[in-house]
Amino acid sequence: MNHSGGLLWHARAWRRQGAWRGTCSHIRQWLEQVHPNSKQLVIIGASAGWMMPSRWLQGFERVSTVDIDRWAAPLFRMRHGSALKRSGTQLRCETDDAFGDLQTLLAAHPDAAVLFDNVLGQLRFMHASLDETVSCLDMIKQRLVDREWGSLHDAYSGAVRRSGRGRKKLLMFQSLQAEPAVTTLPGQDGVPIEPGLAPFAIQLEAEGAWLDHLTSQVFPSGTTVHHIAWHYSRHYCHWLQAGWVSSKPRACRP
Numbered sequence: 001m002n003h004s005g006g007l008l009w010h011a012r013a014w015r016r017q018g019a020w021r022g023t024c025s026h027i028r029q030w031l032e033q034v035h036p037n038s039k040q041l042v043i044i045g046a047s048a049g050w051m052m053p054s055r056w057l058q059g060f061e062r063v064s065t066v067d068i069d070r071w072a073a074p075l076f077r078m079r080h081g082s083a084l085k086r087s088g089t090q091l092r093c094e095t096d097d098a099f100g101d102l103q104t105l106l107a108a109h110p111d112a113a114v115l116f117d118n119v120l121g122q123l124r125f126m127h128a129s130l131d132e133t134v135s136c137l138d139m140i141k142q143r144l145v146d147r148e149w150g151s152l153h154d155a156y157s158g159a160v161r162r163s164g165r166g167r168k169k170l171l172m173f174q175s176l177q178a179e180p181a182v183t184t185l186p187g188q189d190g191v192p193i194e195p196g197l198a199p200f201a202i203q204l205e206a207e208g209a210w211l212d213h214l215t216s217q218v219f220p221s222g223t224t225v226h227h228i229a230w231h232y233s234r235h236y237c238h239w240l241q242a243g244w245v246s247s248k249p250r251a252c253r254p
């Protein structure tokens, strides 16, 4: 079962385009600050690119998408194909399980930057245990050493106050990825966050226990992380984190 894609996801994303406009605009602002060195991009969990600005993709010579959902490829082409044609960007859309053999997938695109597009936060629903999820995220990080990559993912999610008074003025928040976290989401039990992020957590008007998507240590420490609110439905909010990691220069051989 696909917990984060499929027709229900497409129907929701299409219906809530207006409500998600603010979040998409924050994602666009984040991407506008990302200037990849590579001219090729692989997007994992691309879906139809509902929240992805075509304009950023137009800067690449080749864009490849990989999604396990069979509806993703035709819908991605429908949404972004003509813009990419105008910019002369080659587009290739694959239907596949990107995490089944990530090594082979990466080897097929040796010079491409990789973007995990709102998929890493869902891994905890695809594994039998939290330990397996953490191991999978560790495996992904290891495979990406020496690679230019980025991710937009759920960090936490949960209920928000019904009044939603603060929503209109929600801002994107920026921090540096720190070492393991030491405090908890305000008013919540057991969801650890970095102390510097408490103001953002308060802005979200969180209620009750929030779900930890286990992604808070995905980025190497020192990475600039953008924090973005995503009001998935009227009373349920996702706290997205977005970051871009430049590849380390490869060691020169003597």
Ligand SMILES: C[S@@+](CC[C@H](N)C(=O)[O-])C[C@H]1O[C@@H](n2cnc3c(N)ncnc32)[C@H](O)[C@@H]1O
Pocket: 002, 004, 005, 006, 013, 044, 045, 046, 047, 048, 049, 050, 051, 052, 066, 067, 068, 069, 072, 096, 097, 098, 099, 100, 117, 118, 119, 122
């Ligand atoms: C929240 S949606 C992504 C939204 C998308 N980035 C957008 O802007 O529309 C998560 C996507 O990850 C895909 N996905 C989940 N598991 C996957 C896997 N193992 N390999 C590839 N894609 C996967 C789902 O099918 C779904 O389309």
